[in-house]
Amino acid sequence: MPDDATTLHELRRRMAEFVAERDWGRFHSPKNLVMGLAVEAAELMEHFLWMENAESFAVAQDAQRLTAIGEEMADVACYLLALANVLGMDLSDAIVDKLAKNATKYPVERYRGRYQ
Amino acid sequence: MPDDATTLHELRRRMAEFVAERDWGRFHSPKNLVMGLAVEAAELMEHFLWMENAESFAVAQDAQRLTAIGEEMADVACYLLALANVLGMDLSDAIVDKLAKNATKYPVERYRGRYQ
Amino acid sequence: MPDDATTLHELRRRMAEFVAERDWGRFHSPKNLVMGLAVEAAELMEHFLWMENAESFAVAQDAQRLTAIGEEMADVACYLLALANVLGMDLSDAIVDKLAKNATKYPVERYRGRYQ
Amino acid sequence: MPDDATTLHELRRRMAEFVAERDWGRFHSPKNLVMGLAVEAAELMEHFLWMENAESFAVAQDAQRLTAIGEEMADVACYLLALANVLGMDLSDAIVDKLAKNATKYPVERYRGRYQ
Numbered sequence: 001m002p003d004d005a006t007t008l009h010e011l012r013r014r015m016a017e018f019v020a021e022r023d024w025g026r027f028h029s030p031k032n033l034v035m036g037l038a039v040e041a042a043e044l045m046e047h048f049l050w051m052e053n054a055e056s057f058a059v060a061q062d063a064q065r066l067t068a069i070g071e072e073m074a075d076v077a078c079y080l081l082a083l084a085n086v087l088g089m090d091l092s093d094a095i096v097d098k099l100a101k102n103a104t105k106y107p108v109e110r111y112r113g114r115y116q
Numbered sequence: 117m118p119d120d121a122t123t124l125h126e127l128r129r130r131m132a133e134f135v136a137e138r139d140w141g142r143f144h145s146p147k148n149l150v151m152g153l154a155v156e157a158a159e160l161m162e163h164f165l166w167m168e169n170a171e172s173f174a175v176a177q178d179a180q181r182l183t184a185i186g187e188e189m190a191d192v193a194c195y196l197l198a199l200a201n202v203l204g205m206d207l208s209d210a211i212v213d214k215l216a217k218n219a220t221k222y223p224v225e226r227y228r229g230r231y232q
Numbered sequence: 233m234p235d236d237a238t239t240l241h242e243l244r245r246r247m248a249e250f251v252a253e254r255d256w257g258r259f260h261s262p263k264n265l266v267m268g269l270a271v272e273a274a275e276l277m278e279h280f281l282w283m284e285n286a287e288s289f290a291v292a293q294d295a296q297r298l299t300a301i302g303e304e305m306a307d308v309a310c311y312l313l314a315l316a317n318v319l320g321m322d323l324s325d326a327i328v329d330k331l332a333k334n335a336t337k338y339p340v341e342r343y344r345g346r347y348q
Numbered sequence: 349m350p351d352d353a354t355t356l357h358e359l360r361r362r363m364a365e366f367v368a369e370r371d372w373g374r375f376h377s378p379k380n381l382v383m384g385l386a387v388e389a390a391e392l393m394e395h396f397l398w399m400e401n402a403e404s405f406a407v408a409q410d411a412q413r414l415t416a417i418g419e420e421m422a423d424v425a426c427y428l429l430a431l432a433n434v435l436g437m438d439l440s441d442a443i444v445d446k447l448a449k450n451a452t453k454y455p456v457e458r459y460r461g462r463y464q
Binding site for chain 3 (some may be wrong): 366377378389390395408422429432435437439441450456
Binding site for chain 3 (some may be wrong): 037038050052053115
């Protein structure tokens, strides 16, 4: 696994700085940000549109495509960070809480190896 | 700004553990994960569907709604973490690189206060 | 193929009537309608989230699931009809034009059996 | 309102012909088609990303933009027609049924002028 040692706090700070420098806060309504996020999610999805599931694992071996995919993932993440900034949401806490909730919803003994 | 002191590395580790415990790796093809991400992005968007932009800022003052929104944001983030795990993508690096690229694309002097 | 003998004109008329009876025109800005359409597209997509491509053909044999999918398809279509009404767009013409444009973009001799 | 006199039956026939000529049926799994539809829905949405609701009505007066939007609407419609073809779904019936169901869910007397 790569390092990823940066905290969400630091990434949110950088995103906030980027927005503030351009005075883009006026455009960054939660409504606009979630639309932007959904647009980027679709651009990410487009990379995998006509593939079989098995094929889609292989993009990890295609350096050029992986870079393009990483940019789309970053776009999604940036909108998420911007939204967390606007709403004052602790995203780490939200993630940790949701994983705990999902652990209860999908108990290991019942869901091992199957989704339903 | 809330704390958000957790690293992406730690969040990815927790997500990987959640998936491994349930043996869900077989379902977690990149293709499926980006579809799941787009579905969750739409569920997040649904909270803001009929609002004016100005109204949408007010959800930050509605504790119950904010919790529901936080859960959808966490769902988006979890798919993003799972995808980073499957692709071996350093998401922090991708975000930092994209912010740098966008800083060049949208120079402060030209884009201050406007998008286009 | 089922009948589908209704014109888009008639379907648009019914949609317009539904909206007018409820005085919902004020909410039906193009921005809101495209958001609604994207939300419904994601709900449609969710039915196929964890499937293999081959499996996804089989939903045509599952009457109950097919009904649920038909409702999501109708939701997408209704937003598209409402948007055509608001924008005064001739959707049939747009479709016929786009098929002609795509026929030029993807000539049969080059694209037979492959997308790229 | 423009003419839109074409039946869905005829539009589906043209779409089926387009696909058959290119032997693209093998790619047109329901799973792939709903992904494609969601991607096109997002491209349609992108046109309205940073607007206010009130502004978004004005695109109807911008001929160039309207043409571009019409193309995205056609793309969404084409995926919907292709999906109806693959699933053998009578889309007109699905739309008429859904409007009837929504008429019961949102009675005029209670929902006139408001969504909730």
